[in-house]
Amino acid sequence: MTATVLPDYPEAGADDAVARKVPVIHAPTDQVFRHTSRAAGGIVLALMVLIGVFLTVNSVDAISSVGVGKWVTTQEWSPENNSFGIAAVLPGSIVIALVALTVAVPLSIGAALFITEVATGRLRRLMTGMVDLMAAVPSLVYGVWGLAYFQTHVVPFAEFLAKYFGWIPIFDVRGVDPSNALPNPALYTSSFFIAGIIVSLMVIPIQTSIMVESFSRAPQGEKEGAFALGATKWGMIRNVVLPFGKGGMIGAVMLGLGRALGETIAVYLIISPLFEIKFRILENGAVTIAAMIAQRYGEANDFSMSALMSAGLALFILTMFVNFTASSIISRSRSGADSEG
Secondary structure, three states, rough: OOOOOOOOOOOOOOOOOOOOOOOOOOOOHHHHHHHHHHHHHHHHHHHHHHHHHHHHHHHHHHHHOOHHHHHHHHHEHHHHHHHOOOOOHHHHHHHHHHHHHHHHHHHHHHHHHHHHHHHHHHHHHHHHHHHHHHHOOOOOHHHHHHHHHHHHHHHHHHHHHHHOOOOOOOOOOOOOOOOOOOOOOOOOOOOOOHHHHHHHHHHHHHHHHHHHHHHHHOOOHHHHHHHOOOOHHHHHHHHHHHHHHHHHHHHHHHHHHHHHHHHOOHHHHHHHOOOOOOOOOOOOOOOHHHHHHHHHHHOOOOHHHHHHHHHHHHHHHHHHHHHHHHHHHHHHOOOOOOOOO
């Protein structure tokens, strides 16, 4: 009778330096899924590269005509006179995005915490549905509403800010006479402030949805443990929910920033184009890259189109920088509550 010889596998725990191998069986469906996922990721990457190449190639004529230095520092936009640059439009895009985030981030965090930690049952479903509905509203609707209704109703608040906080540079409005009892509302319309608030309404549902998903993953056991140790509701949120949702909050803010930087139609309807570097958010006149492209695209000749493509390239580079920065911050932020031992 022949004895069966078994392979000499290391015993569990006998040698920590020897890793035990677990056989993995790859089903045909796993192979299909793996290859499909890699193809999808490759297509996305290829599309981004192609967009960048397309914008770069079509921008060469315009940028080489004026030079990179003038293209970066010129505030005027007059391709027909060979005088144009992104010095005014790029900061304008950033200012509107920052105004939008200033309004949207606190509201998004509050709404997400209310949905996940306060609202229950029917109210939670209603709030979630309202957030999803806000995200589905076209930007054109927000722009028309902001132009026809919101702008006239927010001007008194802008006048209040200019009157009592005008000593802060961003709230200063040129041409305002403090002694005049009848302020001129036209000085406050079509501003960074109004456009930023409208854009924030489009950013809030995106940020809220991501934060709700992140906050809802906080471990229930740690929540109950915090209550067992005598924590209040806010104490539990501050020490458990927010630390675990930190990565999601950062990602939501950065995604909202990218959305705000590229918003076009709503901003185009509200602002009054003014090619000037300024950070006075309350006064009339503003310009962004996306709105300028929408305004001048239809009447552009070949050279003007190349100039617009160069502005689009600047926005593309800025958006990519924001996205890569967000990825870096999220990867370095550890999602989870810190514990002291």
